[in-house]
Amino acid sequence: MSKFYITVQHFMSNFELSYFYLLEWSPVIYDIRKQYPLLPLEEIIAIAELAGINHPIDPQTKEPIVMTTDFLLTVGQKIDTIEQARTLRQSKDIQSHRTIEKLEIERLYWQERNIDWGIVTEQEIPENLVKNLSWLHPYHDLENLYPLSEAFGPGSVYQIDATIGDIYLVSSLDRNKIIGRPVIYIVIDVFTRMIVGFSVSLEGPSWLGAMLALENVTTNKVEFCRQYGIEITPEDWPYHHLPESILADRGEFEGYNADNLVNALNIRVSNTPPYRADWKGIVERNFGLTNEKMIHWLPGAVRKQRERGDKDYRLDAVLDLHQFRRLMIHQILDHNHNHYLKDYSMDEFMIQDYLQPYPIDLWNWGIQNRVGHLRTQSEDVIRLNLLPSAQASVTAQGIYYNGCCYTCELALREQWFVKARNERRWKVKIAYDPRFVDHIYLRLRDSPVLITCNLVEADLRFKGKDWYEVVEYFELQKQYQESSKTRKQQTQANFHAQVEQIVSEAHKQTSQAKIPQSNRSRVQGILQNRCTEKEYERSKNLGVEENTIQELAEIIRKRSGGGNMVV
Structure with a gap:
């Protein structure tokens, strides 16, 4: 593993990998961010317009695409650190007029931020040095001793991290639409190396994505797997507990959100220090195994950098979010039961018990010999503190949120919908799970109890869908409605022209007669x-x-x- 949170399988060319080896070995490079998005999109579009350059667009949808810079670096100086942006291009590509235009957009973007930007070509990569560094790379990182020293038993320490899945998915509402690559969060128990929770969504690496994964950690796995048509026993995936502490990235778990997590659920949060993402190496190694064992063999998987004329692997996408989650469950079950941990450090008591280093065996042994670290909370308390909140409206049709209507026993008993019809609608606080449209949860004032609301019959067509897909569906419907206005205006214009022609002919004939x-x-x-x-x-x-x-x-x-x- 590298000291930077970038794994080899994410590189799109040997050129990028070679440059990374140089950066990794440099004593002045403190942090590396790869494929840094140039956002906000509106700003860079405006930069392109001012420069008189056409902003890149998707050839199929004709929508503007998000441009990226290959590497954003944090570089150490005598007193402080600075940021540098570097774009990699082959020498022959720089001769292209269109390439020069796009590079100019990048240059202007970083100039606005007073960040040094430059181009690196293959001529600046010393081949012999890179070859030597590639041999040393596997031995660059020492074993991750920090979390192991605190992981005395199951539930002592969890590691959590995210990656962008190397696969393109399609929408379950319209399978002709490619929705891009999913964000995968994985939570691993450090002592047992068991995957105790995960989430797959379109929610970028963020607090919300991490919370969805933690919520899954505490879920009854038998019921969870049943939602995806997978039958297991409690012994197959026995984890539904909160940890004593979480080792996480600084971004998602700093500030108010992490403080709230600590106070509400009594979980100690340990953020990886700056430039030391290798302290989450256990999760990152699992990402590598997931890519190697499953994702890279699936249709729509990201392949090596495409050359001109090669087939676009994105067009092979056939899996939707629901199906990809099912595959992840199978992969996780296989990991927990069959992944042999050849580098696991067995202590003398494990050796005396002839313990084999499989995650499920380590779990069972830990439950018998290292108890006291597993804690549980009610589902309502977990959801109150982990699921995102929003406001819904009580209407005559139901409790309305994001285009869907819901009902519950409380609303029917107190005749909310009748009151909304006779008087007026009002707002209520809810919690929701972005992965499932089926339910929302009423957050009653001064009550720790959540009330589950179910889809009304008219909206059952969305059952089992993802919120991201449903919101996109309604946005498309709005676009279609706008298009229909133009169509209606054109139809009315044609109709009035025909009427005018017939009336004019009638005037002429009547006048003659x-x-x-x-x-x-x-x-x-x-x-x-x-x-x-x-x-x-x-x-x-x-x-x-x-x-x-x-x-x-x-x-x-x-x-x-x-x-x-x-x-």
């Missing part, structure tokens, strides 16, 4: 005119020959007092 007569006489003949017109219509509908119709028309004309008649 007019004979001198008073308005009064013209009005008095309406009844007789109606009768003669009915005879004329009947003759046409009965298929009377054209010459007979002309004779009939002449008779009608004479009855009407003469004049020209257009047939």
Whole structure:
């Protein structure tokens, strides 16, 4: 493992990997962030417009894409540290006019932030040095002793971290739509190396993503797996406990959120020190195994950097979030039961008991010999403190949130929906799980109890779906409605043009057929005119020959007092 939280499988070319080896070995490089997104998107689009350059767009959706810089570095100086941005390009690619335009957008972006930006080509990579460093790389990191020293038994210390899955997924609501790569959080018990919880979502590495994984840690795994059609016994995945402490990245677990976690659930949070993400090496090694054993063999998996003419691996995507979570469950069960921990440090008591270093065996041994670290809390307390909060509206149709309506026993008993129809809607606080649309949870004032609300019958079509997919669905519906307005306006314009043409033709024919007569006489003949017109219509509908119709028309004309008649 590296001292930086970047694993080899995430590199898209040997060029990037070679440059990383140089950075990793440099004594002045304190931190490396790879593929740093140039956000906010609106700002960089504006930068491109001011420079007179077309911002890159997705060739299929025509939507602006998020540009990235290959490496954002934290560089140590005598007194302080500075940041430097570096973009990698082959020498031959820099000759392209379009490449120069995109590089100019990057340069202007970092110039706005007073951050040194530069281009690195393959000519600046010393081959022999890189080759030597690649041989030394596996031995760069010492065994992660920090968490092991505190992990006396199951539940002593958890490690938690996130990665972007190396696979593209599709929407379960419209499988023609590719939704990108999922964010995977994994929680591992340090003592047993058992995966005790995980989350797969579209929520970027953040406090919310970490909380979803911790909420899963405390979930009854038998019931959880059953939601995905997987039947297990409690012994297959026996973990549903809170830890004494969590070792996490500084980003997600610093500040108010972490303090709230400590106070509410009595969990000690240990953040990895700056530039020492290797202290979470156990989780990171598991990410590598997950990629190697499962993800890289799936359709839609990220392959090596594509060359021009190669098939786009994103188009192979067929799995949705629900299906990918099912695969993750199977992979986790396999890890917990069958992954042999060849580097696990066995103490003398384990050796005396002939313990084999498999996660599930370490768990069972730890429960018998190292008890006292496992704690539980009620589901309501866990959800109150881990799930995100929002406001919903009580309406006549149900408790409305993000396009879906819900109901519960309390609302029916107190006739909330009748009151909302007769009076007006009002707001209520809820908690929700972004991974499941099926339920939301009412957060009653001054009560530790959550009330589960279920989808109303009309919205059961979304059952089992992910909130991200449902929100996207409703956004698309809004776009379709806007498009329909344009279509309706065009249709109305065509309709009015046709009406105007027919009315204009009628004016012309009537003007040509007019004979001198008073308005009064013209009005008095309406009844007789109606009768003669009915005879004329009947003759046409009965298929009377054209010459007979002309004779009939002449008779009608004479009855009407003469004049020209257009047939």
